Amino acid sequence: MDTVEYGIAHASRLMTDFAERTGLVGSQQSPQRYLWTDAFAVCNFLGLARLTGESRYLELARHLVDQVHHVLGRYRTDDARTGWLSGLDEREGEAHPTRGGLRIGKPLPERQPEEPLDHRLEWDRDGQYFHYLTKWMHALDQVSRATGDPRFNLWARELAEVAHATFTHGPPGRRQMVWKMSTDLSRPLVPSMGQHDPLDGLITCVQLEATRVLLSGAAAGPGPRRAVEDFAAMLHTTELRTDDPLGLGGLLSDAGRVAQLGTQGAFRDGTLLESLLTAALEGLSLYSLYGERSQPASRRLAFRELGLAIGLSSIGLIQPAVDERTAQQLMSATALGSELASFWLAPEHRAVRSWTEHRDINEVMLATSLVPEGYLVLEGFGGWRADVTDSA
Template structure:
């Protein structure tokens, strides 16, 4: 019996085509025009209801975990938990880096919201499982080139696509910069939440390992000139040479967060000065910090801006993005005016997450628009479901409802 049909059967389901997963920040919207029938309107959720929906969304992806936490020894049971591989995060062997990054961060949020440490143990178990799956070759016989059991992230992390890069170089497996930086952020938040420096060291290890693989340098002076969007799983060759819109800006923000935590927790091993200098140079290129009219791109842009909102680049991009956000979410002329079969839920959840992290200021109408998007997706039941696409939608739905560990300062300043 489906315990949470209002989420599990409807959030994106028929609206998302499998190819949408090839890179949610970089690509344009893709629509699927199947008819969805609105059946009921859900009431505005109370705080307890939001937590319930958050937990149940996660449990659909990662299996029921309330029985673990209600046992006589929840910590021991959490330590023995294995994240499910079917369907899991919807990727290769049940792991998909973007989805599982949200999963780790969401478990951290639950641990703080409910004052329940075993959720942190689940987050750690998920992180380790990702490293032991996506940090290995597709046949799982060895670590990715450059990595060892002692340094498991020196070879990067695969995306987790169902198809191999040989089958489909553009849309198959490989490594994405924006997925890697999101995973670095997840490890960084895990370090702050647990106080365990090993997670910070792993985040820095990954950051230093992959940085130069995605940077194209000027041959005359070796300065960073541009980035590439996708590398092969072994990081030996470029699969997609174009540059992701937010890759440099996200690197600039996330690497600085890693550096700050590293200096606080373990000192010199966190030295990312040269990498940060590369990103600073890249975001200074003319026209590279433009506002996007894609919901997910807009939301992730606002999310990175909110960490350094007083800096000129963030202030400019953030304020301009808020104006575009008003238009995108407008009930009469934006996405909210469209039928459900012409909307992409996970991209909208990205916009909601970014707006909630950045803050809508005194703009009550924009705040209501964000609420309206989340409530909208509660109205559609009994839609046909693509099981491969459900996980990414559910974890992003949860984060948009309660941003928690995605927010600056939520776990202190580390």
């Protein structure tokens, strides 16, 4: 079995186990859904469908989308409120399941207005994260691109509309973002801004509009121009550099999307791609010096390192858009991605508590590092030129 076949076979086993363990398949009455993990899982199923030609993976992707919307698009079972987060009736909620956003899927209910903020406890409380919503927008959009079905892109654009409206605030030119909102999007739970949230918002909105144009039969729905303008303005004052492996992986994955969108006329001056790669290369240098790679598995967080491995897999998508010197710098980092994935493939490293306590997210992102195509590659490009990108 060659390396590619091994990666597909191992990713297939990981994703099959995940589907059974979390109630996506089988008779489990209360499926366990978590938005970040499920976004990567949808993309993994799409990638496996593309690589194997087996339709069952595409059906799993569709089924997971439906289950996420019916679990995380509605109030928790222990909440006094019921129904769709949007407040729509059952029929309209089914047609527009993302109009009220999507819950994170944390184990504890959200903090109530009268409760003081406990930063440690807040990590386990429900609510809505902007950077989780953009991951789900991307997953929905990838389903549209894989299937040609415009509904998923429409749902992603409706989610982008409500996320922009509720997570951003302030006067034009001085707008900011909230990191975490309440389940009903009525109040901030953590008011600080996520470092890369404007970046994720900008690139994702441009991508969604690109797909809408590509799918000529897509429903009109909301447009992203105002959101693109707001996110682009915030990005001018945002520090992109980080030595956090998950953040670095995000920068590289975003650079891969920008490079692909650039072939169709988006981000035409190359400034954003240059900024992303400058920040990523500086961060990779710091991570190589000070990262946790020399630590035992018990002191490392797999999903953060696997996020970097996934981002490094996008280098092949970036290279055609950059000069030879930058391409060589990027190529010199590719071995790191293989090193990280290989480390977490070792059974003894997956026996430690830091792995088992986060098994779902770790295994799904390990699968993504083995078959990154479904997450990284934007399918179905034609000759469109999205007018919305003029301001980006």
